[in-house]
Structures are given as C-alpha cells and as structure tokens.
Amino acid sequence: MFRLTLVPSSPTPIYRQIVDQVAHAVASGALRAGDELPSVRAIAQQHVVNPMTVSKAYTLLEQQGVVERRRGLGMIVRAGEASALDERLALLQPALDHAAAVSRQLGVTPKQALAALKLTLESLDKASSNE
Amino acid sequence: MNEQSATPAAITVDHLSLAYGGVNVVNDVSFSVAPGSVLGIVGRNGAGKSSLLQCMLGLTVPQTGTAALLGCPSLALTDDVKARLGYVAQTPELFDWLRVREQISLIGGLYPGWSEARAQALSRRFDLPDDMRVRKLSPGEKQRLAIVLALAHQPELLVFDEPVASLDPVGRRDFLRSLFEQESRGGEAVTVVISSHLLEDLERVVTHLLFLEQGRIQLYGARDELAEQIRVAFTSAQLPARAGLIHAKRQEDGVWQSVIDLRSYPLDALPANARVQALGLADLFVALNT
Structure with missing residues (x-):
C-alpha cells in the first residue's frame, strides 16, 4: 500500500516531497493506473500538515499528467504516455543533484557543467550511431 | 506578500514602530497577509513578536505607523470586526473562580451566533475537565481552554501568541489539526497568525513566514518560496x-x-x-x- 513519508523539517518543501514520492511510486509501479490517492483531508489530518500544501502538490501532479481528478473519486493515477517524461525526469533528478553538487565542489561553473553534460550526451549519441 | 489578489488583505501593517524607553521593540515593520494564509512569526525571545501582535490587534498604541485587521484600523476596531477575531494571549486572561463550563458559557454570551454545542465539542476534544474551577487547571489546561474560547465563535482571523508553549506533543498536534477544521461563520477563508519558536510545529502548517530580529523584519515570504x-x-x-x-x-x-x-x-x-x-x-x- 502506498504511504507518504513526510519530513516537515527537511529543506525540501512538503508539497515537493508529496509530488516526488507519488511520482516515484508511479514510476516504480507501487502505484498503478486507476489507483486512488488518499484524499487531501486524510493526508492533512494524518501528517498534521496544511491541507493547502497537499492541494498544491495534487494540482502539480495533475498538471504533470501523473494523476487526474475524477468527480466523486478524488485523485486517480493515470496511465499512458503523458506521465512518462515526468517520471523519467524525476528518476534522473538524483543523478543531476549529485552532478550539480560535485560541479560546485570542483569549482566548475554552471555553464561549464552544462557544456560537459552536452558533450557527454553527444558522445553517447555518436557511440550508438557507430554501433 | 508577493501574490496580488483582488480580495482585500486580512491584515495590513504599515511602517509600524514601537519603542519603550528609547529602545525600538518594533522597528518600521510593514507587511500584509492575504485571507486564508497561515503566517508564522518567528524570532528569538525579545525579538518583538508579542509587541508586534499587540500593535496589530490594537492592544498597544504604536509610536508611528498603522495596522488594520479585516479592513478596519486596529485602533478603531468595530464590534463587528471584533466578533470576527480570535486571540490567544501568551498568558491567557481567565476567570479563576469559574468552572470551565461557566467560563465557556460566559465568553459565549459575548458573541453573536455562538454555538454552545460547538464549544462543548471543542472542550471535549481538548480534554478539558468541564466541572473543574479554572484556578485548579494546569498551565497546559489553561492554554487549551483559551484556545477553545478563541476557536468556538468561528472567527475569520485567529491570532495566537505562543499558543503551544505549555502543551505536550499530543496537545500541540490536536491544536494544529483544529486550525484546519475551522470554518468562519460567514464562510470566508480563515486567516491564522501564530507566533512561536516551536519551529517543528510551525513548519507543518504555515503558508508564510516572517522572521523578526530586534523588531525588524529580517525575511518575509511564502514558506515554499523561502x-x-x-x-x-x-x-x-x-x-x-x-x-x-x-x-x-x-x-x-x-x-x-x-x-x-x-x-x-x-x-x-x-x-x-x-x-x-x-x-x-x-x-x-x-x-x-x-
């Protein structure tokens, strides 16, 4: 069963924690198309957080195409292509965070880091076209 | 506040300053709060949190600047606006000789549209001993009684000065949950201001944060943006x-x-x-x- 783990003291805002955890659960298959998310009220009561924060997260998830609002049912996980890119980007994010942190520690500027990432992607493309 | 909204601000504070004996306890403070916000005012002891709240509520007259609540100047609050406010002071003023039940009814009599049933339900929820005399309550129980009194008339604007200082963790969670079960009598969005240094409570519920240092605003903004x-x-x-x-x-x-x-x-x-x-x-x- 899907359960959120919210850490209010984390530097990551609560709405962002909800968005990330739902997106990851969908990407990993813990939440499947047609599954219903807990209601805003239920999450707010259980985790003692502001219902507006939960609503904000749900609206973002809806905009990203991860879930859809169904009358009388609440938030339902969507199937299909629309959520695929967001899921994949969400999974990429930790690697990006790590690369960003290391770039910073090494004194590499954002411009230089982006150029390096671009080169790396291009060299991957070249390698696969030579195959 | 960053967002522009068509509805008037629930609270407006404009260049407010208050000094005692030449020391500025509130120093040129300006901000506004949109209806439905939950504002946390944080700062060290002596940062001026209580003084700011008291000026805001019209309980203390500032040297310069103005404040307005629900569109009404704080120093000239109408009975109508007062009936739409709920305030819990750091040291609640209660009638020691009354029983809890009597204190609740007495305060209720002052408000139009008071629901005795609602007040009793809140009182049970906060585990108040109905028949006990107020003077025999523990500090935590007194604080819970003050919270019940502030919530029971379904105000549109709630102001809490260190509301949870003497509550245990369970009481604090109950208090935070109760904030979001509130509906104002007129159906307007409920605006809440909480001053506290119990950040682990605030960070669960606030939409906005105001950091106060030596009477000045150090930082103010939407919590997620900050x-x-x-x-x-x-x-x-x-x-x-x-x-x-x-x-x-x-x-x-x-x-x-x-x-x-x-x-x-x-x-x-x-x-x-x-x-x-x-x-x-x-x-x-x-x-x-x-």
Whole structure:
C-alpha cells in the first residue's frame, strides 16, 4: 500500500516531497493506473500538515499528467504516455543533484557543467550511431 | 506578500514602530497577509513578536505607523470586526473562580451566533475537565481552554501568541489539526497568525513566514518560496554587501556563513569555491540568528 513519508523539517518543501514520492511510486509501479490517492483531508489530518500544501502538490501532479481528478473519486493515477517524461525526469533528478553538487565542489561553473553534460550526451549519441 | 489578489488583505501593517524607553521593540515593520494564509512569526525571545501582535490587534498604541485587521484600523476596531477575531494571549486572561463550563458559557454570551454545542465539542476534544474551577487547571489546561474560547465563535482571523508553549506533543498536534477544521461563520477563508519558536510545529502548517530580529523584519515570504530560494553559502572570505545577502557571520573556524536569496543573488555570483546548502526551517532560523 502506498504511504507518504513526510519530513516537515527537511529543506525540501512538503508539497515537493508529496509530488516526488507519488511520482516515484508511479514510476516504480507501487502505484498503478486507476489507483486512488488518499484524499487531501486524510493526508492533512494524518501528517498534521496544511491541507493547502497537499492541494498544491495534487494540482502539480495533475498538471504533470501523473494523476487526474475524477468527480466523486478524488485523485486517480493515470496511465499512458503523458506521465512518462515526468517520471523519467524525476528518476534522473538524483543523478543531476549529485552532478550539480560535485560541479560546485570542483569549482566548475554552471555553464561549464552544462557544456560537459552536452558533450557527454553527444558522445553517447555518436557511440550508438557507430554501433 | 508577493501574490496580488483582488480580495482585500486580512491584515495590513504599515511602517509600524514601537519603542519603550528609547529602545525600538518594533522597528518600521510593514507587511500584509492575504485571507486564508497561515503566517508564522518567528524570532528569538525579545525579538518583538508579542509587541508586534499587540500593535496589530490594537492592544498597544504604536509610536508611528498603522495596522488594520479585516479592513478596519486596529485602533478603531468595530464590534463587528471584533466578533470576527480570535486571540490567544501568551498568558491567557481567565476567570479563576469559574468552572470551565461557566467560563465557556460566559465568553459565549459575548458573541453573536455562538454555538454552545460547538464549544462543548471543542472542550471535549481538548480534554478539558468541564466541572473543574479554572484556578485548579494546569498551565497546559489553561492554554487549551483559551484556545477553545478563541476557536468556538468561528472567527475569520485567529491570532495566537505562543499558543503551544505549555502543551505536550499530543496537545500541540490536536491544536494544529483544529486550525484546519475551522470554518468562519460567514464562510470566508480563515486567516491564522501564530507566533512561536516551536519551529517543528510551525513548519507543518504555515503558508508564510516572517522572521523578526530586534523588531525588524529580517525575511518575509511564502514558506515554499523561502525553502526553494533561500540558501546558506559557506565561503573563505566575506561576501561583499549586495542585494540578496540577508545575513553573514564568520564562524569559529574562520569560514563565512552567509544567508542569501537566490531571487536576487544568483549562484553564479558566488565565488567559485563557495559551498551552498538548502536549509530546513530550524537551520534557517539558527543561520539568521547567529
């Protein structure tokens, strides 16, 4: 069963924690198309957080195409292509965070880091076209 | 407040200053709060939180500046506006000789549209001993009684000065939950202001945060925006003063710790060897106050 783990003291805002955890659960298959998310009220009561924060997260998830609002049912996980890119980007994010942190520690500027990432992607493309 | 809204602000504070004996306890403070917001006012002891709240409520007359609640000047609150306010003072004023039940009915009699049933339900929810005399209540019970009295008439604007200081963790959670079960009598969005240094409670519920230091606003904004835009940077040399540099302090190991706002201080304006961290509310509070 899907359960959120919210850490209010984390530097990551609560709405962002909800968005990330739902997106990851969908990407990993813990939440499947047609599954219903807990209601805003239920999450707010259980985790003692502001219902507006939960609503904000749900609206973002809806905009990203991860879930859809169904009358009388609440938030339902969507199937299909629309959520695929967001899921994949969400999974990429930790690697990006790590690369960003290391770039910073090494004194590499954002411009230089982006150029390096671009080169790396291009060299991957070249390698696969030579195959 | 950053967002522009068509509805008038629930609270407006304009260049408010209050001094006692030549010491500014509130120093040129201006902000406004949109209806439906939950504002946390944080700062160290003596930062001016209570004084600011009292000026805001019209209980203390400021030297300069003005405040308005629900569109009405704080120093001339009408009975109508007063009936739409709920306030819990740091030391609640209660009638010691009354029983809990009597105190609740007495206060209820002062409000139009008071629901005795609702008040009793709140009282049970906060585990108040109905028949006990107020003077025999523990500090925590007195605080819970004051909270029940402030919530029961379904106000549109709630102001709490250190509401949870003497509540245990369970009581504090009950209090926080009760904030979101509130519906104002007229159906308007309920606006809440809480001053507290119990950050682990505030960070669950606030939509906005105001950091107060020596009577001045150090930082004010939407909580999520602050979390995403405020960073602490560690550098070997002191950062030159510029827009977006909020606070800087040389630590004991010689490293400079600076609180910066990414909206006006982009990361690439930092020296290349700077180490940058996102902060939870407690760490941000410490970084701003050391």
